[in-house]
Amino acid sequence: MNATQDEEIRLSMSEDDYFADTKKLSKRHALSKIWHVIFAASTLVGIVALTALLLNVFNNAFGYIALENSIQPEELAIDGVSIEEMSKENLVTILGDHVSKGLMRRFESGMTWEERSRENVYNLVLERVVDPKSVAQWTLYESLFKVNEIQQEMTEKYTEANLIFKSWITPSFITLPQSSNPLNAGVRTAILGSLWIIFISIVFSFPIGVGAAVYLQEYAKDSFVNRIIQTNINNLAGVPSIIYGILGLALFVRALNLITSGAVFGYTDPMTANGRTILSAGLTLGLLILPLIIINAQEAIKAVPNSLRQASYGMGATRWQTIWNHVLPSALPGILTGTILAISRAIGETAPLVVVGASTFITFDPDGPFSKFTTLPIQIYQWTARPQDVFRNIAAGAIIVLLILLLSMNAIAVLLRNKYSRRL
Amino acid sequence: MDLKKKRRIGESIIQGFLFLAAALSILVTIGIVYELGTEAMLFFTRKQWENTNKVITQSLEPGFTEFIVSESGATINEGDLVRLRSEEMLVVNVQDERLKVVRGAEDTEPVFHNEGTTLEKATQVTFLEFFGKTEWNPQIGKFGIWALVNATLMTSLIAITVALPVGLSVAIYLSEYASHRFRSILKPILEVLAGIPTVVYGYFALTFMTPLLRYIFGVDVVEIYNTASAGIVIGILIIPLVSSMSEDALSAVPNGLREASYGLGATKLETSLRVVVPSAISGIAAAFIVAISRAIGETMIVAIASGAGPNFTFNPFKAAETMTGHIVRISGGDLSYNSLDYNSIFAIGLLLFFMTLILNIFSHWIVKRFRKVY
Known part of the structure; x- marks a missing residue:
């Protein structure tokens, strides 16, 4: 706005109106600036919270x-x-x-x-x-x-x-089993338990999850049944994790007791407590991450360009040949990334495993799917819940181990994605 | 040459398997509803025998239908089911200490009872008690769910009071103000925040937030375990959820609307709050509801930081156990399958499941119903 224009506007209105308007305008702009700062400051909340959380853990470790x-x-x-x-x-x-x-x-x-x-x-x-x-x-x-x-x-x-x-986190902290004396306690049992459970839940839910995603993206017509399935999967993803724990308790621990305790396989270890085993825990977490894997895999398959499918059909390939040879390989990086994110969710999951019946105190390593279990988050929970302060320190050590584990999982996800997407 | 479509058995089998994989999710839902439902039914139908501290004053022959009991102990009313040793009886008339009963109720055998046999009374958890009372104490047979629901609602309310303004501001900043570079820094941080296990947040609540609250408000006011600290930390946990869902909704608003608003002389704030946010309100509302649902189902933070013991209180600085916290605590020990405690897990779980399910369906409905397609 140059001077002559300004002059014209000033002449066109009374003096009071002009000043009132500019005053209002500057007020509006000031308000806009203030809120700009407030919005920007709110982004700091996340950063501050994350920093406080990490500092707090290190402060105790x-x-x-x-x-x-x-x-x-x-x-x-x-x-x-x-x-x-x-x-x-x-x-x-x-x-x-x-x-x-x-x-x-x-x-x-x-x-x-x-x-x-x-x-x-x-x-x-x-x-x-x-x-x-x-x-x-x-x-x-x-x-x-x-x-x-x-x-x-x-x-x-x-x-x-x-x-x-x-330093509460030392090499021996990782290699020692659980102990009632906090100075000698370690997390080896818990780490092994976590790995076993993750392994079982992946073996269970990866094939089923990807299969379901392939069906929903490639085969399913817009029928009533398929719409129900899709809605249902979306809703399952929002069910609180503790509900899966209750389902696991009723289904795997109790109803399928003979299978999950290993009795049908002739595995009769007096130490296994009626179905509260690694297998039950793994299957429970498998059900928990199933919707996540399906939804992520669906996104990955959706992103595969249609021209790829049409080229394959044009060459005379059948539907399954197209999916197996072209769609799945192109979607693999996305599927893997989604799966690893689901795994990191499963690693940190605590509540369902408490309900399924994680052991409070075991010092021996799990030796198969039918042994009792404890996991890293369970260990953290139990140590944190103790009244003595010294267990807070050792819980902080375990938290650092858990966070490092999760961080490396995510790093693997990124690496895998980069490697495969370059090849394709 | 045969140009007919060839039937490929292998392909059909594969398709069948893939369909089964997809249909498994339906089975999971049915499993949840069925297991929770049947066990919760047991919770409401299971009889619990309670000692009335009364004894019969004379021996009782199998054919007699009237007897006198001692004065002390609990009151017995008409219609109560009572028990002498293993024989159950239905009380049809009460006159002071004289009871008239139907012998051998519930298919039990009428037998002879000695003088001084103690009388037990059956109690059953009724829907009315479950949904109408505010005291939850399984030891003395009190099962009023409001003690737990109230704590859940309090933590969720505190959480959403923290997460909604912050999450929405972050979303507005990210979508309307932030440079590309700032977004690429902040979004991973929020993702990390969302990916931290909740048990770590529980630790954070207990060892950082609670001492902070006690420092600010005074050690006498704030208990070691309290719903405020758990609620605030749940709020921090769901900020990324609110901000990312809201930001998706804000980013979907076409630029034409913003430009039109600027063209009319609106400031950036006016454009954001009066044009962009109202246009994206369905997505923001959905984010808000999903966040509440997440807060209600959140378990480890409340299990660690909000206290172990049902307590009906509106004071956020007092300890109170939530629904999820209660489930975790009582299932943490060795739980006997034939106890009321075991069944109560399922009753609480079923209520929790429906609360979150309704919220989730509601949020989907809002998005569908009110979404503006540009």
Whole structure:
């Protein structure tokens, strides 16, 4: 708007009107700018929440702990020889002096003292006799910025304890089985359980899901039955996961008890608790991710250009030949990506597995589809639900393992997609 | 040369299998409704025997239909089903402590009873009690679902109060204001947020949000387990859902509408709020409803952060167990298949299933009914 135009407008209206209008206009623009900032700020909420969540986890996964021994290692020294340099026989004697006879017998029935290495006995002494316990934990933030206060607290309250910096996530955390002592607990059982369950749910739901998607995209006419199926799949995707857990409890754990506990296959392990097995859990999660796989696969098949099909029919191929040789290979990257996203959903799923009957405490590795199970999220849930603070730290460690697992799954999805889409 | 269409058996078999794969989803739905339905029926028909703390004052011959019971204990009314050892009887008349009964009800055998045998009364969970009462305490036979539904509605309401304004603002910003580059940064972040397992959010609620709320509002006001913290974190969880569905709806509004609005001198805000958002309102409403449905079904966050124990309260800073939280807690232990607790899981589950199903169908209907096709 140049000066002469402005002048014309000013002449055409009374002075008051002109100023009132420009005032209103600038007000409107100001309002627009303010809301621009508000909208922009709201996008920060997501970023802030994600950052807070991650920082909170890391804050709990590392930090100082006050470690208190039941018996100081120095007190165990015999003739001035500390336990680190002691012979195996002396270590066995120390063990015998400090633990109950019953426990000694249990150690021996597992493996005789001759068979055990010195290293093994030494670890037993550390675990059972020295028996370190964490009496207080500090977060990473406190450990970095409030060292003085921590030291003061140590001298006041925990005079017997040693202050050490502990990372709750270590290589041994991943390789050790579950334990009631948080300092020795690991997530190996849980990781193996998760992998088994994912494997079973994929074997179950991938072929069925892709088959259903092929039928709905390539064969189904717009009939009443097919419309019902499609609507039904969309609705199933919105059913809360815990409902699938209840279905799994009634169907797999209870009604199909003979199959899921392995009894029909002659598998009679007294340890398997009536159908609450890896197989039941895997099938339950399989049903849960089935609609996701179908919907994703449908999208992928829909994206295959029609000219490809027509060229194939033109060459005299049958419908199935067209699908198998042309449609599915072109849609594969999309199908795989969708499947991997469904898997990452299944890995993080907790509620249905609690309902299906995940074990609260098992220390042995799952050895097949008919054994009891626990998974990584279940482990996190149980540790978080404990009242003692120290389990929060160890839960934070498990969360980092879970997030890394999920992140690598998604990375694989991206890699697969890139690899296949280049080839095609 | 035979030019007739050749019948290919193999092709038909394959098509049959593919149809079965698709039809399996129907079976899943039928399975859910059937299993939940039959077990929930058991919940409403199962008799529970409750000790009345009354004993019979004389021995009772098989042929007698009247007896006197001790004064103490619970009251017995006409029409109640009572039990002496294994024999069930229907009470037809009550006069003070004198009961007139029909012996051998429910196909049980009338037998001789000694003096001092305790009298038990049958209680049954009725629909009226289930949907009309606000106390849920299986130990003393109280099954009022409102204690659980109320907590579920509270967490969902808090969640949607957080997620709707934020999610919608994010959607408006992404679709109307943001540069291509900013979108390519923010969208993956939202996807990561949506992909984090809910148990991790539960941990976040308990170890971050609750201490934060207690710091802001005071330790005396906010309990360690509370619905506010769980609700806010569910809200954060469903922000990506609201924003991505709303953004899809906003992006589908044709540019012509925006240009026409600018042409009339509207500011960017006026265009966004008065032209684009109303045009996309069906999609936004659908997003809103799906988000509520998701919040109602959310389990791990409430199981960890909102408390273990049904509590009918409107105070968001108090502990209260939701429907999903209750299912997880009681199924976490070793549950006996023949208990009322086991059946109650299915009754709650069925209610939950229908609540979410109705919301989901409603959202589809809104999209279909009110969508403007440009």
